[in-house]
Amino acid sequence: MRIRLDRRSLIKGFRRWRFYAGNFVRYYIPSGVFRAIFRFRLRHLGREERNYCVDRVNYYVRLPRDARLNQQTAVSVADFKYPFGKKKKWSGYFFDLFEIVRTSPPEARFNYLFGDIDYTTPEPAFVKSRPIVEGPTLSVLTKLDSVRHFAFLSDSRPYRAKKDMLVFRNVVRNQPWRTEFLRLYHNHPMVDAGQVNNDYIVDPAYVKPFISIEGQLDYKFICCIEGHDVATNLKWVMSSNSIAVMPRPRIESWFMEGTLIPDFHYIEVKADYSDVEQKLRYYIDHPDEAEAIIRHAHEYCHQFRSRRRELLIGRMVAQRYFQLTNH
Secondary structure (H helix, E strand, O other): OOOOOOHHHHHHHHHHHHHHHHHHHHHOOOHHHHHHHHHHHHHOOOHHHHHHHHHHHHHHOOOOOOOOOOOOOOEEOOOOOOOOOOOOOOHHHHHHHHHHHOOOOOOOEEOEOOOOOOOOOOOOEEEOOEEOOOOOOOEEEOOOOHHHHOOOOOOOOOHHHOEEEEEEEEOOOOOHHHHHHHHHHOOOOOEEEEEOOOOOOOOHHHEOOOOOHHHHOOEEEEEOOOOOOOOOOHHHHHOOOOEEEEOOOOEEOOOOHHHOOEOOOEEEOOOOOOOHHHHHHHHHHOHHHHHHHHHHHHHHHHOOOOHHHHHHHHHHHHHHHHHHHOO
16 A cells, blocks of 8 residues: 655644644633633724624625524534534534634524535525525535645745646546546646546546645646535645636635636636636746736735634624524
8 A cells, every 4th residue: 555645744634633632622611711702802803904804704694684593403502512422523514613603602503514515505504615606695604624625835836947737636526527627638738637536437547646735736737626515725726836727616615715816816717628728828928927826816815824813703703693593
């Protein structure tokens, strides 16, 4: 068996260990302590910072005025406990949600859905992802499974020193949009495309060796095609000196993919991938424009890097949810 380890894999493993160890410790600290901290930080927010946080909350919570919670199916904050006895614990999801709801009144009730959600929930619920739509929605975005999805990095390799190619290395399972990309580009000279799993094979030619994040950073362009919901790699790609290449997102998460600007934060290609080569050649020939996209992507990622502010916004999201649904 080949063990695929590199420096970033070790860092990732440490991050996960620290996340779970820290959260189990915090789980046993009385929630009243965190409620007091939350109220203190809210009171001492400057005007500019408060306005920024409120804008984010308004984006995540777009419940219609007539939103009503089914009190019979909802769980109270006081009863939201770690599922020690259950086989599937959703630990990463649980701890992220627990940290934001624990500062709300113990009697407040809520619904939630864990996992990849690519549809609008039928009643107000906390979710990791939702379809990108205009106007009100019953799906309230929260920062769930953050230890997996919010891994930014520092990339020391300049854009111009990288390969003039696009890399695609993903798990592909019953995702026709990813399979179609492989069909079109698995043998293209400007694209190094392949799936890394062997349990769902449409064509054996599509299966190629695993490439670590470190290895993918050797390429100027990295494919960020959505999976069952969002493209998990989009965050670390946008924080690197490579450029995310993808169709316009259909699903959004805490990363607010619905606010990304095509050819400003990432290179947009058509949903049928017919213009991929044209777009790659353009930005290879126009490196100044490519580097501008990288700068804009870094600026966009920067707003998510403060753990303290992200947690504060998450708790403000929960507060708004309870204000609107617990009439």
